[in-house]
Amino acid sequence: METHTRFDVLVIGGGVVGCAILRELTRYRASVALIERNPDICEGTSKSNSAIIHTGFDAPPGSLEARLLADARDLWPSVIADLHIPYLQTGALMLALTPDDLLTIEHEIIPKAERNGVTLQPLTREEIVENAPYVNPEVLGGVLIEGEGVIDPFWTTRAYCESAVLNGATVFTGEDVTELRMAEDRVLVRTSGGRELAASLVINAAGLWSDEIARLAGDASFTIRPRKGQFVVVEEDHGVAQIILPVPNKISKGILVTPIVFGGVMLGPTAEDVDEKTDLATTIEGLRAIREGVRRYVPDVAEAESVRQFAGLRAVGSESDYIIRASTAGRRLLHVAGIRSTGLSASPAIGHYVGELVRAELELVKRADFQAELPEYLAETHPDEGDVICLCRSITRGEILAALRSPLPPGSLDGLKRRTGAMLGDCQGNLCLPQILDLFQQQLGRDPLALPKHQAQSCPVAARLAHTAGQEG
């Protein structure tokens, strides 16, 4: 007797790539599911990045990465419209501060962009200063990459997943894959929650951990190394209206200044190869390097007060390009790994590309009733819920309850933060977090003692007090 819960396709990993693929698969007549180890989706690389939608102007020409970034340029407008994603096409300015920089732009950057199908617009010093008066006036010249923009990466990931759920996908959160066995006509999966799943095809979109998922199936064909990027978030935008890019050198793309789609600017990232996939610590050296890098391009911002600093880890694969191929353990396991730092930008195209691979493999047919447009759940508030809960960001009770009532309610406090923007302001949630705990309990019956901040074992509430000394009332 079949004891496994059976799906046609199971996606491992609830990052932007896994969620984009999941949504794409719901276009077909197939039963699809996604499993995410953290209590909420979007808890890894997808939440801690510069939130830029890259054109791919600087991708390695001829690579799968370059091809999918190019495809994504055409797919984004409908994805943004259907999922109502906050997006700003700011354009990016690459600034030359030295004669060498000018030569690099002319002889390397522009020709490479041409090969990637992106036309760059050279700018004189005067044009730059006029369009971006906030930059270092000693700039010598530069180039405009008009198609670059910034997006809400949390919204993007959540909306892909929510759209998939509304189109029939199943999502398991808070469970890790502990066993992956290739059977003749399916893959058997056991989870840390004791669940037994079976799928005709499993997609490994586990990001930083995708090499470990592969190893569960006996496939050691690639490895993933974490590359840390630290960021400094500034609440004031200091007039920054474009993405500011340094001219890259041999070692790194450099430190960027990036407008944030919901206000303020982000400085970073650093690029540091680290040993641990759990090393999310900011460092004195990293934060200093960011300020110093920014000082040369946008001096005012370099000194700005910061509301938050964080680190993310890019998943750097051992192959030079995206690793999108069948596992050496069998064609029923498909890797979508080594996406490094372009997963968000390429996500619509990765979804489409992988969807085509799956369609061919399983001979799937499109369904007629796929709903591309996501209803605007987060805007649906009830009367008498207009009072403010998050003071710093003026987020109302209604907005928070709408997120808690949504088809994919947050599984963690940070999950709510990513859906509503609450707790992102000056006080970093210290003021309203207790009220938000109350709302989780009231709306979803979640016990504050078991409600995590982000990962498992991260509850802000450590314990129930043994006695009531010092309590109010």
Place this chain on the structure above:
Amino acid sequence: MNTIDPSHVYRLAIVGAGLSALSALQAELDGEDTLLLDYQDGPGGFLRHAFATPGLEDLAAFVQATVLPDRLTTCFNSTAVGLLPAFAQGEPHMLVVRRSSGTIEVRAAQVLLACGGLELTRESAQIPGPRPAGVMTPVFAHQLLNRGYAPGRRIVVYGNSRYTQATAHRLALAGLSVTLVSPLDEPDPSLPVALSSAFTFLPPARLVALAGFPRLEEVTFERAGAAFTLAADALVYATGLRANTHWLKGSGLTFTAQGAVEVDARYQTSVPGVYAIGTAVSPSLDHEKSLAMGKEVALLLSGGAL
């Protein structure tokens, strides 16, 4: 009395019902044609979450003993989210206010900003390390205690104000292990003997890093060039306040480099008819100062002189 008339021009609208506003209302302000707005569900500012704290009894008693004037229109759970100053003299100022029934506009001839401060965070000081659970400011710790929850079992409290010390004391009385560390380069904190026995009190040191993920495990300090590490599952970062002025961006008011509302000696902001007092003007944990400012502005607004 909590009905707001959006078509009426109030004589005075006060934003915030913390110590400074209550002090003003206790003094000369009679509440005539006056609206008092506050984000919270009762008076006392963010300190209201710490009323049960030993060492803050006098402030709790002051708030609880405050009798708001009968004529005053008091609106709790009513948050000012924007200020549009008058276009011309004689025109009213406008506050955008959110409350449960929705967003409304409040018009007033004069506005008194007593909107207080927000606690400085570990992030504001850019203390490096990961972002684990268990890192908080006092207002979070107090609200958890009020709900019968412990914010940690082994807690380091960092800061040196009276409020910091009282917070450490309250956590210790709740049966939790507490170590208080004062920042360097600040006046040597004098600790009442009665308090000091409740928790461990270390000589001043500088907080330099956090470690542990997903929950806090260690806090590292430096003193005289030497580092030392304390095991902790919670850090209460209690070094001070910043003015709660983010909502005033775009209002045309001028601010200090630290983000406080700039006022003259008569608490007048850069916009005529808009006054500011308390932590919004002077971000510190000096409660006495807020009380004094309230009294002074009340005298001025009621026609007196300083």
